[in-house]
Amino acid sequence: MRVELDGEWVTAVPGQTVAGLLLARGRVSWRTTRAGGAPRGVFCGIGVCHDCLVVVNGVPDVRACQRLLADGDRVRCQDGAELPS
Amino acid sequence: MVDVTVVGAGVIGAACAEALSAAGLRVLVVDRADPACGTTAAGEGNVLLSDKPPGPELELARVSRALWPELLAHLGASAEWEPKGGIVVATTDAGAAALAATASGQRESGVDAVALTPDQVADMEPLLTKHITAAMHYPEDAQLQPVLATVALLTAVRQRGGEVRSGEAAVGVVTKGGAVAGVRTERETVPCRIVVNACGPWSAAFARAAGAPIDVLPRRGMILVTAPLPQSVRHKVYDADYVGAVASGDADLQTSTVVESTQAGTVLIGSSRQRVGFDDTIRVDVVTELARKAVALFPFLADVPVMRAYGGFRPYSPDHLPVIGEDPRLPGLWHATGHEGAGIGLAPATGRLLADLVLSRPPSVDPRPFRVDRPAVIAA
Amino acid sequence: MSSVVVVGAGPAGLAAAAAAARAGRDVLLIDAESRRGGQYHRQDLLDTTERFPLPPGVEHLAETVVWAVEPGRRLHLLTGPADGPGRRRRTVDAAALVIAPGAHDRVLPFPGWTLPGVYTAGAAQAMAKGQRVAVGRRVLVAGTGPFLLPVARAVLGAGAEVAAVLEANRPRWHTEPRGLAAGLAKAPELLGYLRTLAKHRVPYRTRTAVIAAHGADRLESVTTARLDERWRVRPGTERELEVDALCVGHGFTPRLELAVAAGCALSGGFVSVDPAQRTSVPGVYAAGEVTGIGGADLAAAEGAVAGLAAAGAPVPPRLLRRVRSLRRFAAALDRVHPVGDGWREWLTDDTLICRCEEVPYRALRAAAPGARALRLTSRAGLGLCQGRTCGAAVADLCGLPGDAFARRPIAAPVRLGELIDEENE
Numbered sequence: 051m052r053v054e055l056d057g058e059w060v061t062a063v064p065g066q067t068v069a070g071l072l073l074a075r076g077r078v079s080w081r082t083t084r085a086g087g088a089p090r091g092v093f094c095g096i097g098v099c100h101d102c103l104v105v106v107n108g109v110p111d112v113r114a115c116q117r118l119l120a121d122g123d124r125v126r127c128q129d130g131a132e133l134p135s
Numbered sequence: 136m137v138d139v140t141v142v143g144a145g146v147i148g149a150a151c152a153e154a155l156s157a158a159g160l161r162v163l164v165v166d167r168a169d170p171a172c173g174t175t176a177a178g179e180g181n182v183l184l185s186d187k188p189p190g191p192e193l194e195l196a197r198v199s200r201a202l203w204p205e206l207l208a209h210l211g212a213s214a215e216w217e218p219k220g221g222i223v224v225a226t227t228d229a230g231a232a233a234l235a236a237t238a239s240g241q242r243e244s245g246v247d248a249v250a251l252t253p254d255q256v257a258d259m260e261p262l263l264t265k266h267i268t269a270a271m272h273y274p275e276d277a278q279l280q281p282v283l284a285t286v287a288l289l290t291a292v293r294q295r296g297g298e299v300r301s302g303e304a305a306v307g308v309v310t311k312g313g314a315v316a317g318v319r320t321e322r323e324t325v326p327c328r329i330v331v332n333a334c335g336p337w338s339a340a341f342a343r344a345a346g347a348p349i350d351v352l353p354r355r356g357m358i359l360v361t362a363p364l365p366q367s368v369r370h371k372v373y374d375a376d377y378v379g380a381v382a383s384g385d386a387d388l389q390t391s392t393v394v395e396s397t398q399a400g401t402v403l404i405g406s407s408r409q410r411v412g413f414d415d416t417i418r419v420d421v422v423t424e425l426a427r428k429a430v431a432l433f434p435f436l437a438d439v440p441v442m443r444a445y446g447g448f449r450p451y452s453p454d455h456l457p458v459i460g461e462d463p464r465l466p467g468l469w470h471a472t473g474h475e476g477a478g479i480g481l482a483p484a485t486g487r488l489l490a491d492l493v494l495s496r497p498p499s500v501d502p503r504p505f506r507v508d509r510p511a512v513i514a515a
Numbered sequence: 516m517s518s519v520v521v522v523g524a525g526p527a528g529l530a531a532a533a534a535a536a537r538a539g540r541d542v543l544l545i546d547a548e549s550r551r552g553g554q555y556h557r558q559d560l561l562d563t564t565e566r567f568p569l570p571p572g573v574e575h576l577a578e579t580v581v582w583a584v585e586p587g588r589r590l591h592l593l594t595g596p597a598d599g600p601g602r603r604r605r606t607v608d609a610a611a612l613v614i615a616p617g618a619h620d621r622v623l624p625f626p627g628w629t630l631p632g633v634y635t636a637g638a639a640q641a642m643a644k645g646q647r648v649a650v651g652r653r654v655l656v657a658g659t660g661p662f663l664l665p666v667a668r669a670v671l672g673a674g675a676e677v678a679a680v681l682e683a684n685r686p687r688w689h690t691e692p693r694g695l696a697a698g699l700a701k702a703p704e705l706l707g708y709l710r711t712l713a714k715h716r717v718p719y720r721t722r723t724a725v726i727a728a729h730g731a732d733r734l735e736s737v738t739t740a741r742l743d744e745r746w747r748v749r750p751g752t753e754r755e756l757e758v759d760a761l762c763v764g765h766g767f768t769p770r771l772e773l774a775v776a777a778g779c780a781l782s783g784g785f786v787s788v789d790p791a792q793r794t795s796v797p798g799v800y801a802a803g804e805v806t807g808i809g810g811a812d813l814a815a816a817e818g819a820v821a822g823l824a825a826a827g828a829p830v831p832p833r834l835l836r837r838v839r840s841l842r843r844f845a846a847a848l849d850r851v852h853p854v855g856d857g858w859r860e861w862l863t864d865d866t867l868i869c870r871c872e873e874v875p876y877r878a879l880r881a882a883a884p885g886a887r888a889l890r891l892t893s894r895a896g897l898g899l900c901q902g903r904t905c906g907a908a909v910a911d912l913c914g915l916p917g918d919a920f921a922r923r924p925i926a927a928p929v930r931l932g933e934l935i936d937e938e939n940e
Contacts, residue, residue, distance in 0.1 A: 169885025
């Protein structure tokens with residue numbers, strides 16, 4: 051599977067979550083908070099805390115730890131609160 | 136010694152207590168729970184003129200709209216006061232005609248209502264649907280955070296020597312010679328000559344316990360809250376049937392869209408009106424209907440998550456006018472209730488009017504439409 | 516009308532589904548994850564071997580969230596990739612409903628806990644077991660409870676170094692002879708964990724905690740300290756330790772929103788059930804961590820009881836005895852791993868309590884009293900997680916009941932467009 055990660059096309063495997071791919075590539079944060087601009091990544095890892103948000107195919111507020119990657123997905127960092135594009 | 140006991144620490148009770156304590160009366164506020172935890176916490180924080188047709192409620196609303204910023208400045212509180220203005224849009228030709236007629240009547244009552252061209256609307260609300268037939272701007276519509284406002288009012292009461300008791304339910308009144316001589320709480324009897332029933336949707340129950348039943352009923356309202364967003368909706372935006380829903384007496388579900396953003400970034404989508412007693416379980420048909428209408432107004436919302444729904448009970452009288460005044464059947468028992476979904480907006484004028492009447496000052500608005508002894512309120 | 520509907524495919528839900536199916540009922544098993552197993556039996560998502568084959572009669576709806584429950588056991592579902600948009604909407608009326616959504620880690624706040632690189636213990640385990648990735652190279656595991664041990668082993672298994680395991684309590688097992696006896700069957704498992712730690716020379720320290728995390732944009736080091744019985748820091752015992760990941764767990768929080776939406780009575784922060792796992796609402800059963808934190812074995816036993824009861828089948832006394840015995844062990848385990856109130860002293864004014872809305876401790880102290888007013892004036896618990904993460908801590912700090920934030924009529928985020936899509940079954 052090929053997916054786009056912040057503008058770069060990379061290989062992913064079936065069953066991999068967005069968070070699984072990001073952590074495997076050495077990333078620990080991929081979102082900023084909207085008030086403090088602080089970096090965040092995985093915290094709870096099981097879909098509870100909503101800290102690991104990413105934008106998938108133009109839609110923000112997707113939990114990276116829950117979202118399974120699909121071939122052709124375009125994933126990018128989420129900058130605070132974003133509108134869908 | 137207590138002069139007045141206000142039963143209910145919601146925004147109406149707090150506003151009455153503030154106005155009475157400002158006039159020098161010693162005020163006790165009792166609430167069975169914590170302040171501002173009932174209907175007050177369950178609303179959008181609307182301070183509106185746009186949704187009211189000409190009539191007594193609009194008069195009360197105009198006085199109240201002028202009082203809120205004065206009062207907050209006087210109390211040194213911001214309460215997230217935001218005079219952001221409202222925009223009412225119609226999406227059908229019939230809706231456009233009704234909107235124009237309502238606005239014309241409101242203008243005669245002194246309300247600022249400005250018809251907008253399509254370009255002006257697009258400029259003021261870039262993300263609004265282009266499929267509209269008319270739009271009206273109400274610059275005076277405002278918003279505040281009702282819990283913060285209530286806390287500020289009660290703080291002022293305490294600073295003037297008043298007392299606010301949480302977690303102490305009032306269970307009735309004591310009378311002497313056919314007039315109020317005190318209030319009974321679950322803990323003690325507090326002697327006082329005046330008791331103000333500001334129990335909102337539960338004011339019929341307190342009135343009954345006091346021996347002077349009034350007809351005030353709960354109406355369920357529900358609001359959806361989206362995930363936090365960047366600035367996207369700049370005004371309070373309604374569809375034109377909002378006015379109709381407020382005035383209706385049907386038990387069936389009614390929704391009319393109100394979409395607005397809050398300072399926290401969330402967008403509030405209201406509001407439904409249902410007569411279902413005190414049933415507070417979620418109704419998915421209501422959620423769906425609110426969503427459908429909100430997306431019709433703001434198509435970008437389709438991909439935005441709703442994270443929360445909250446709701447509460449709005450107190451209404453069968454003729455949909457507030458009840459403000461002394462009960463002729465029991466001197467010393469006063470009511471300040473029945474504000475339906477407009478209590479936040481109408482609170483300061485209600486407090487002011489009640490204090491005017493208690494102190495025999497010239498009233499700030501004509502009190503007669505709100506009197507207790509009208510057929511809709513006192514069952515024959 | 517569907518037959519028995521089970522929400523949650525962890526130990527309790529799997530057992531409930533199997534039991535109800537064996538009793539001859541059709542079962543619909545609903546779970547948010549793509550694979551069955553729940554947190555404890557999390558399957559490797561990169562390996563398609565199925566460890567939990569379904570018995571005949573059970574239909575599994577994977578990647579499905581229950582976003583609302585209406586009276587009359589009516590469930591509103593969305594099926595599809597997590598968080599949508601475009602998930603399939605569906606409504607199910609359950610003849611009998613078994614609620615088994617489990618629990619998630621409870622983490623007490625401390626300065627620096629919002630830094631990337633600080634994880635819940637469950638996150639480290641989920642990433643290791645489900646995605647074969649270690650959350651760091653040099654990992655510290657801290658908190659309280661026996662769950663820290665399998666987490667440390669999972670982190671080791673994913674190829675990371677474990678700097679230490681810090682247990683804030685010093686479990687006083689000699690005070691719990693009956694509970695200990697009830698849990699003897701777990702001894703080999705425990706010894707296995709300890710052997711693994713010993714083999715990798717991982718220190719295990721009791722009465723020790725992480726009281727602060729440090730770093731610029733990510734975790735670089737932590738401050739550890741020795742604690743007294745109430746978890747207050749013993750002055751002078753603070754030490755800096757360089758790690759690139761920290762996994763913390765202070766017990767578990769039950770996922771109550773579905774039970775609350777269904778109208779089930781709570782008691783002590785958990786769903787009240789009778790010996791047949793019946794809740795206060797007719798036709799609604801609950802099993803597993805939502806009825807009390809007790810681990811996978813107890814959850815499975817409760818699930819089996821709930822499945823049989825929901826199917827209208829008799830529950831063998833042997834099974835009920837097993838539940839009672841495992842509950843004794845769970846209660847003892849809970850008593851020897853209390854959360855000491857000294858953790859409040861680890862906080863500073865600036866420590867964020869609510870991660871979503873970035874609400875500092877200072878703002879919580881200034882907020883109005885009462886659960887609803889407190890939330891609206893401080894904004895704690897009003898973010899996307901809806902108080903799931905901070906709720907227990909906020910309740911503790913502000914003197915509210917532990918389940919003050921459990922009411923969430925929208926039980927999972929739904930995109931507005933998904934709400935208005937016509938239902939297609």
